[in-house]
Amino acid sequence: MIYPWHESDWRSLAEHCDQLPHALLFSGKENTGKTAFARHLAQALLCENSGAAYEACGQCPSCHLFAQNSHPDFYELTPEIPEGEAVGRKLLQIKIDAVRDVIEHVRLTSVRGGRRVVLVHPAESMNAQSANALLKILEEPPEGVVFLLVSHERDRLLPTVKSRCRQIVLHAPERAAALAYVRERHPQHAEELLAFHSGAPLFDDDAEQTALRGELLQLLSAPRLIAALDYAAAFDKHKLPLAVFLDWLQKWLLDVGLAQQNMPPLYYPAFAAQSAAVAARTAPHALFALTGRLNSLVPYGRHTLSVKMQLEFLLTEYLHFWQNK
Incomplete structure (x- = not known):
């Protein structure tokens, strides 16, 4: 899905989907919907009936597989939480074994005959080894593979990783739009919660x-x-x-x-x-x-x-x- 404050960003991107590079880096304020934006793009890229507008049809087999988190050509790199364990005080990272596993798969042919899409979020959670492993495939990407990186703290990424991506800063919502969104979900303390979260409306209370x-x-x-x-x-x-x-x-x-x-x-x-x-x-x-x-x-x-x-x-x-x- 695309949040209302990202609709103009989506229109700008959709106009140039035919010239998309092999890697995009979406950055901006945390809790404003950047990962949802990247997922929306990933579904559109994998959709078998997206057409010139690059909007996922929601009806084709690829869209159904994507909605069920089981699309064979969609890969997601995010810090893993061991089953049955709380996050607590652990520093969650994307580790090199996970990156290597994805690299091994995307070098193979597409299962459904279309693109393969790799979503990395938050990209700054890669440690030095995993970031360097990803850098190698960004430098020599397989044909038909698109990498989508999402970062809340772009300055923490390796400069060489950033240089291999087209960087897009997604707009944060204006205060009125953010407050309206929060009021629908937290009507009693909307203004206080929005202030504490620095104007970012997509927080967990x-x-x-x-x-x-x-x-x-x-x-x-x-x-x-x-x-x-x-x-x-x-x-x-x-x-x-x-x-x-x-x-x-x-x-x-x-x-x-x-x-x-x-x-x-x-x-x-x-x-x-x-x-x-x-x-x-x-x-x-x-x-x-x-x-x-x-x-x-x-x-x-x-x-x-x-x-x-x-x-x-x-x-x-x-x-x-x-x-x-």
Whole structure:
């Protein structure tokens, strides 16, 4: 499917489908429908009755197979979650064995006599070995094979991989369109949720995480040492990675920084008064120092560090920051 805010991107691409390169890289903001766009294109490329408009007919055998996720000429590379295991704190990657397996298959002839399509998403989840393996086939692609790469963080891809693809930036929805979409699914807290997700409407709303984030915001508004230690223990019980906590705290600190400049909050509008109160009692130089400490931990957001200990450290640092003025 194509989301309404991508219809103009699709029309532009469909006009030149006859001149498609062997590899396309779709990039843009996360949770805005890039993978759905790439799937729509993959189905159109595999459809046996797509015609000049390059719209999948939805009726031919290829379309039926695609809809059932069983098309023999469609290959998908995405981080695998072992059956029966939770994602938790694991760093999910596309590994070299999966890439090699796909390469082996696409070098063979097409099962249904048409194109073969390989979808890679998110492309930045390839580790160095798998990215280099994919690069080799991008440099010498078999005839009739189209590679579709989807990336939320294009700068993390190897420059050589990007150079072998035609890069297309897909538009994010305007705020009005995104808010209308979210209101249909989360009518009670649409504006707050959309703000937290940076205007990207295609997020999964986890009630437990939302409640846990609300508890954190209450704590950050008026921190106390014992409450901070209790929160670290409670967060750890949910087995969430450190990256989740860093994201929540970084967004709060950004709102505090905006309040220090008499600007409205960006991520937590419902807590505008609380972030303004924290801004009034804190100094910018201390905010920059704390933000720097958070940034230094970002590369370890899904590392096997003790998340509880890291939260205790960061919340204690935040308490010192809150008391600094």
